[in-house]
Amino acid sequence: MLRLMIFGVIASLWLPVPTAWGEPAVRVVATTTVVADLVRQVGGDRIAVESLMAEGVDPHSYRATPRDANRLARAELVVANGLHLEGKLATLLSRLSSRRPVVFLGESLPEERLLPIGNGLFDPHIWFDAALWSQCPTAVAAALGKLDPAGAANYRQRAAVYTTRLAHLDTQVRDRLAAIPARRRVLITAHDAFRYFGRAYDVEVIGVQGTSTESEAGLADMNRLVELVVSRQIPAVFVETSVSDRNLMALQEGAAARGQQVRLGGRLYSDALGAPGSDGDTLERALLANVTTIVRALADPEMSAEVADE
Amino acid sequence: MMPLPGVLGALLPYNTLVVACGVAAVGCAAGVVGTLGVLRRRALVADAAAHATLVGVALALLVTGQRSLAVLLAGGLGSAILALGLLVLIRAVTRTRDDAATAIVLSVSFGLGIVLISGMVARGVPGSGGLERFLLGHAAALTAADAMLLGTVSVLVILAVAIGLKEATMVAFDPAFAAAAGWPAAMIDLVLVALVAVMVVVGLPAAGAVLVTALVVIPPVVARQWTDRLVPMLVLAGGVGLASGVIGVAVSSASPRLPTGPVVVLVAAGCFAVSLVVAPRRGLLARWRAGHRRGRTDYLLMTEDHR
Numbered sequence: 001m002l003r004l005m006i007f008g009v010i011a012s013l014w015l016p017v018p019t020a021w022g023e024p025a026v027r028v029v030a031t032t033t034v035v036a037d038l039v040r041q042v043g044g045d046r047i048a049v050e051s052l053m054a055e056g057v058d059p060h061s062y063r064a065t066p067r068d069a070n071r072l073a074r075a076e077l078v079v080a081n082g083l084h085l086e087g088k089l090a091t092l093l094s095r096l097s098s099r100r101p102v103v104f105l106g107e108s109l110p111e112e113r114l115l116p117i118g119n120g121l122f123d124p125h126i127w128f129d130a131a132l133w134s135q136c137p138t139a140v141a142a143a144l145g146k147l148d149p150a151g152a153a154n155y156r157q158r159a160a161v162y163t164t165r166l167a168h169l170d171t172q173v174r175d176r177l178a179a180i181p182a183r184r185r186v187l188i189t190a191h192d193a194f195r196y197f198g199r200a201y202d203v204e205v206i207g208v209q210g211t212s213t214e215s216e217a218g219l220a221d222m223n224r225l226v227e228l229v230v231s232r233q234i235p236a237v238f239v240e241t242s243v244s245d246r247n248l249m250a251l252q253e254g255a256a257a258r259g260q261q262v263r264l265g266g267r268l269y270s271d272a273l274g275a276p277g278s279d280g281d282t283l284e285r286a287l288l289a290n291v292t293t294i295v296r297a298l299a300d301p302e303m304s305a306e307v308a309d310e
Numbered sequence: 311m312m313p314l315p316g317v318l319g320a321l322l323p324y325n326t327l328v329v330a331c332g333v334a335a336v337g338c339a340a341g342v343v344g345t346l347g348v349l350r351r352r353a354l355v356a357d358a359a360a361h362a363t364l365v366g367v368a369l370a371l372l373v374t375g376q377r378s379l380a381v382l383l384a385g386g387l388g389s390a391i392l393a394l395g396l397l398v399l400i401r402a403v404t405r406t407r408d409d410a411a412t413a414i415v416l417s418v419s420f421g422l423g424i425v426l427i428s429g430m431v432a433r434g435v436p437g438s439g440g441l442e443r444f445l446l447g448h449a450a451a452l453t454a455a456d457a458m459l460l461g462t463v464s465v466l467v468i469l470a471v472a473i474g475l476k477e478a479t480m481v482a483f484d485p486a487f488a489a490a491a492g493w494p495a496a497m498i499d500l501v502l503v504a505l506v507a508v509m510v511v512v513g514l515p516a517a518g519a520v521l522v523t524a525l526v527v528i529p530p531v532v533a534r535q536w537t538d539r540l541v542p543m544l545v546l547a548g549g550v551g552l553a554s555g556v557i558g559v560a561v562s563s564a565s566p567r568l569p570t571g572p573v574v575v576l577v578a579a580g581c582f583a584v585s586l587v588v589a590p591r592r593g594l595l596a597r598w599r600a601g602h603r604r605g606r607t608d609y610l611l612m613t614e615d616h617r
Contacts, residue, residue: 053432054433057431061428061431062431062432063428063432065429065432068432218450218562218563218566218567218569218570219325219326219329219449219450219559219562219563219568219570220562220563220564220565220566220567220568221450221566221567222325222450222451223323223325223563224566226323226324226325246377246443246448246451246453247448247450247451249451249453250325250451250452250453251325253324253325253328253453253454254323254324254325254328257324258324
């Protein structure tokens, strides 16, 4: 009996989110690590959150496994980024939404703040504009409050605190990026995950590929990019954690043949956050880590040499 | 960095040149090897090998954790050869028909490849993002080192065909006679199939697993329209492959958002369509004219009926 009790105590310590009853008030499944972070910020210790996609996964090409379907079926609340970020999960999610609450963060934002990408669709990478992202916590707090009325006030308050923190983050990012001379404030990555970031913080963002990782860069796109890098003397380009770096290697070579050395500015967090304990394990930390990487590579080209050598 | 050959370097963007060299070399060698393969009625075998490469590419990344092209292609070659071995085994042991056995190996290995890749992507295996690009190729991202690798293998493959030409001809045209005359026909056949597998693998970065068969099969079929003799056919197929590569790269570098590999395949298909119409003797025009001369205006219709 004693053993059982000890086991019980240890087990309850292991439960990620004990409420008064030792049970999470709401079990939430988020689609990506970015979304999971937001839900965690709002829900705090009252709820349990898991992310379908692990760190470093590309959501555009993610296919649902039967295990995912299971996890989604067990969830009391599902939070997704929406705007077709979860391309291959979309049908599963929309079918699920008839049976349990599913929050699509992107769809809760005012359309005029979104970047259209044609065919009535919008760019789904909404999280690296801290001001825009700060409009999302309310929707999550409302959904959580409906399922757990006892905690509703708590969720609302946490959402408000987080919104303030994001507003502060927004200023911080802006201040830091000011260190880069305007001519060189160009972010070249393998993937257009940074268009909202670029719009919010006045950085020209150019992807080697289209918005989705599925469209392949043609040779003309490659040549155009080499031309741009050479003519504006851009010292560094950026590889992301979840997209392959082959295109960038080809770009580097092309520019080098014309006498412009292009360094790898370092990896940026894009579609996924870092593993727990890394410098990008929350959205706030990931955004700041990105800004540090970008400033170091573009503001002072000499500094990025060591990054490239790592 | 590789120094550029003077005049070309001044005229063309560096990346265009690198990609053109790599793709043209692959196109040429694929045409040459494909000729023997097509004559030996092994076109679908190439397709099976191509689809089987995905498994090896995925496993190579999983085991070594490296993304270098050479490592991934070595993995692809391994699984392609394994699939071909399996094909031979199925045919021999179960006495399944050739086409059925090929279809089985093709679809099963492709399915396995897709399962592996999406599983790795889902579990976030480092570097697995973009692995599915091997489906359609990523010619525009070839680096000079990649192009060198593809070029070297292509040259070696063409050399191998040149050295073994007599043997290959024999087995390609009359395997029964070759065996009766005491040639190691099975061995030669195996080498031929292995060469096809190598070409399919080398063509992966240019055209991807789904389209690479086109590089191996279309140029020989084009060449076949123009000649009945082997050596001219080999040369012509190599030329068509090379030209498709160069033209395809040129077209895709001329306008944005045109993926290079598929454009190369379309150019080759264009050559095929043109040959179908204008080739001497076998072309539609020539046959139509021949029909006229014999006073049989319905010649074309008749041949259609007889098919």
